[in-house]
Amino acid sequence: MQEQIKQRLENIISTMTQLPSIPDVVSRIINMVNDPNVDFKAVAEEIAKDQSLTTNILKLCNSAYFSKGKEIVSVDRAIVTLGLKEIKDIVVLVTCRNVLDKPILGYDLAAGEMWTHNLTVAILAKKMAMDIKRKDLADIVFTGGIIHDVGKTVLALYVANTFKDIMKVTQEKAVTFIDAEKDVMGFNHQDIGLKILEKWKFPDSLKAVVAYHHNPENSPKEFYKAVSIVHVANIITLMAGVGIGGDGLYHALNPDAVKETGISDADLEKYYSIVPEIVKQAKQI
Amino acid sequence: MANELVNVGVAQLKIGTSEQMLRTILGSCVGICIYDRNKKIGGMAHILLPEASGSSQIEKYADTAIPALINLLLKQGCTKEFMSAKIAGGASMFKFKISTALGQIGERNIEVTKDILKKAGIALLCEDTGGSTGRVIDFFLNDGHLKVKAGGVEQNYYKV
Ligand SMILES: [Fe+2]
Numbered sequence A: 001m002q003e004q005i006k007q008r009l010e011n012i013i014s015t016m017t018q019l020p021s022i023p024d025v026v027s028r029i030i031n032m033v034n035d036p037n038v039d040f041k042a043v044a045e046e047i048a049k050d051q052s053l054t055t056n057i058l059k060l061c062n063s064a065y066f067s068k069g070k071e072i073v074s075v076d077r078a079i080v081t082l083g084l085k086e087i088k089d090i091v092v093l094v095t096c097r098n099v100l101d102k103p104i105l106g107y108d109l110a111a112g113e114m115w116t117h118n119l120t121v122a123i124l125a126k127k128m129a130m131d132i133k134r135k136d137l138a139d140i141v142f143t144g145g146i147i148h149d150v151g152k153t154v155l156a157l158y159v160a161n162t163f164k165d166i167m168k169v170t171q172e173k174a175v176t177f178i179d180a181e182k183d184v185m186g187f188n189h190q191d192i193g194l195k196i197l198e199k200w201k202f203p204d205s206l207k208a209v210v211a212y213h214h215n216p217e218n219s220p221k222e223f224y225k226a227v228s229i230v231h232v233a234n235i236i237t238l239m240a241g242v243g244i245g246g247d248g249l250y251h252a253l254n255p256d257a258v259k260e261t262g263i264s265d266a267d268l269e270k271y272y273s274i275v276p277e278i279v280k281q282a283k284q285i
Numbered sequence B: 001m002a003n004e005l006v007n008v009g010v011a012q013l014k015i016g017t018s019e020q021m022l023r024t025i026l027g028s029c030v031g032i033c034i035y036d037r038n039k040k041i042g043g044m045a046h047i048l049l050p051e052a053s054g055s056s057q058i059e060k061y062a063d064t065a066i067p068a069l070i071n072l073l074l075k076q077g078c079t080k081e082f083m084s085a086k087i088a089g090g091a092s093m094f095k096f097k098i099s100t101a102l103g104q105i106g107e108r109n110i111e112v113t114k115d116i117l118k119k120a121g122i123a124l125l126c127e128d129t130g131g132s133t134g135r136v137i138d139f140f141l142n143d144g145h146l147k148v149k150a151g152g153v154e155q156n157y158y159k160v
């Protein structure tokens, strides 16, 4: 059966048709915003072409987490008030929600549980980036946090059939769940996530976060800090039980990645202790 | 016997009556379930860390949440002689430098929880703690039994 699953997943990856989709406008907006010569009018026009996207963006701009106080009634205003990067984060939030808030059966996550987990990781990671004075990474780790586990949406079905085998491998070989996924199915949820982002035409920075959030040691150098921040935020969120599934805490916290973030032991515990407040913020989004 | 589901979030504390079932999901946190078998009233605290050390958020910490939970139950007419406790959670990361403070949170949570229960004079009847599994726990207030689901395996603890 394991051979069959490997074969199936290989097929899914090479044909790409069975991987989830999001509207093309998302990658267009991400790439526009990442362009240093971006024209904000062009971004506003791109968004305005899609009425439901516009409505949903405005709703989020006025939500407790993103609101800057004054009510925002147009995309132009939203861009001026929140900035292009924050608008890009909101575009990803709005368009990925449908893909990410479903039940993730093989991992034992009920509807909405992974979504809350992703948002919590995103908000926590962004806070860490701000605290270590790396505002430039805030949007990458936020967007990366939202989509880091996207591979689970595809892999879950196969994990459902192989869960016992995966757990057995974690015990017998003393490896993490992510390594055991690969051992049993040929792919782990990072590999599948990377393929999904290729389909979505997302930038390399986000691909790195998705592909290495459990293995920051393998990240390309230029994205190592961002990947490390999401890695740490993910582990802390799991320890607090937010979006913890059948895989439990069968993961690793990479000490070098912690060092890379520059976060002290005492601060790690502080971040862990504020997870309940972060979850509250996540639920307001 | 359909019990009404009540979710207890991270760092929350709730009590309920016999027709209810309290549920929470645990990583390194500990869920403390106390039941009065005479009144058929019970409550659950979901603590994140062992000691409040002056923090006003009493629900987050074992040393403040447990006395608060007991007090809530006493106010409902429960008595300590009929109360008993079950605890679950306190898992640790599978691979972790145990020397870091974060690596010991699960263990510390279990230890301090037991200590506080003992000091309060509440009998601890069973525990499903430690390891690296996440746990979904359901606390049924009609008979005080606790169902723990961890890594796809269910375990029931009936003693009250
Ligand atoms: Fe993951």
Ligand SMILES: [Fe+2]
Residues within 6 Å of the ligand: A117, A121, A148, A149, A234
């Ligand atoms: Fe995650």
